[in-house]
Amino acid sequence: MGPLHELDERVEDERDDRGDKEHEQDPARCRGQGIEREDRQGEQDELDPARDDDGGDARGHRARLLGGGRGSCGASLVMLRSMEDALPSVTLLFCGDVVGAAGRRALLGSLDSLRADHAPDFLVVNGENAAGGLGITPKIARELFTAGVDVITLGNHTYRHQEVWAYLDEEERILRPANFLRSQPGHGTCVVERGGVRLGVVNLQGNLFLDSGRTAFSEADAALHELSNRADHVLVDMHAEATSEKVGLGWHLDGRVTAVVGTHTHVPTADARILPGGTAYITDVGMTGARGGVIGVKREQAVRQMLTRMPVRFETSEEDPWVQAVVIRTPRGKRRRAESIAAVHLPAGRP
Numbered sequence: 001m002g003p004l005h006e007l008d009e010r011v012e013d014e015r016d017d018r019g020d021k022e023h024e025q026d027p028a029r030c031r032g033q034g035i036e037r038e039d040r041q042g043e044q045d046e047l048d049p050a051r052d053d054d055g056g057d058a059r060g061h062r063a064r065l066l067g068g069g070r071g072s073c074g075a076s077l078v079m080l081r082s083m084e085d086a087l088p089s090v091t092l093l094f095c096g097d098v099v100g101a102a103g104r105r106a107l108l109g110s111l112d113s114l115r116a117d118h119a120p121d122f123l124v125v126n127g128e129n130a131a132g133g134l135g136i137t138p139k140i141a142r143e144l145f146t147a148g149v150d151v152i153t154l155g156n157h158t159y160r161h162q163e164v165w166a167y168l169d170e171e172e173r174i175l176r177p178a179n180f181l182r183s184q185p186g187h188g189t190c191v192v193e194r195g196g197v198r199l200g201v202v203n204l205q206g207n208l209f210l211d212s213g214r215t216a217f218s219e220a221d222a223a224l225h226e227l228s229n230r231a232d233h234v235l236v237d238m239h240a241e242a243t244s245e246k247v248g249l250g251w252h253l254d255g256r257v258t259a260v261v262g263t264h265t266h267v268p269t270a271d272a273r274i275l276p277g278g279t280a281y282i283t284d285v286g287m288t289g290a291r292g293g294v295i296g297v298k299r300e301q302a303v304r305q306m307l308t309r310m311p312v313r314f315e316t317s318e319e320d321p322w323v324q325a326v327v328i329r330t331p332r333g334k335r336r337r338a339e340s341i342a343a344v345h346l347p348a349g350r351p
């Protein structure tokens, strides 16, 4: 979330008033989705290490395989062609920052509708404002996972609740920005799998106006290197304040990842498109939360602070909740490419 919440450290913690039932983690689900599979494409990267951070297309890899020694790689060539042909089209649904109880209710109450309309194979959610507008707790994360969220990404409020620190190390499918310091709890990438398709997710945070320990761009390259053999598709959540930094990262990763989606400002941008290299891109997805406030905060409180320049106790707004998301579809048979990206703005109503 943006600077409004930075101004007041006294945002009410909703953990006690939600009354949610603690959900047990489903270890079978974690095993099935969170653990990488056998390296199916080691051959191509061994033969072409210069491209090992690049999803590439089948033709490019085959050409290099042929050039590297046709006789010895014939079986690998056949296998790679078969794998590319077999890779099905998938649909990714990414929901913008879930803000407070209103955002959680909006998301959970809209999942049936979102599934009916878009049939997502993977659901990724930015949850960095899910607990009272600031951060996330293990209880809320488990609630989202139980509802069918595959991966939760975070941002500048990652460490707001100390109880989540250990959980960030334990749960593979919750990510904090990869370009935080290595000494900080958690990790910034993961791979989930469904229907034989492996989705890598990378969480990054901008360096302009936000306290990221390391640079996002170089860490993006490092993350892709890490995922080189592990993911058929890669979704990058760039949590950043500056539009320029997000646009720049989109160009930097174009053709190397399936999608770059921006979060943090809570206001959706109108620039969703497929970049020339085949990467789906949007500068900011928007917010899953109360649109009647000011980026999630009760508007009278936010306006009072802006008007008086005095500290004001902020609370999350409940008025006019919406789900703001993007739906990304990938073409059959192509790794790390998208064929469409569409914004979803769905009024969620009140429970």
Ligand code: FE2
Pocket: 001, 002, 128, 155, 156, 157, 239, 263, 264, 265
């Ligand atoms: Fe944020």
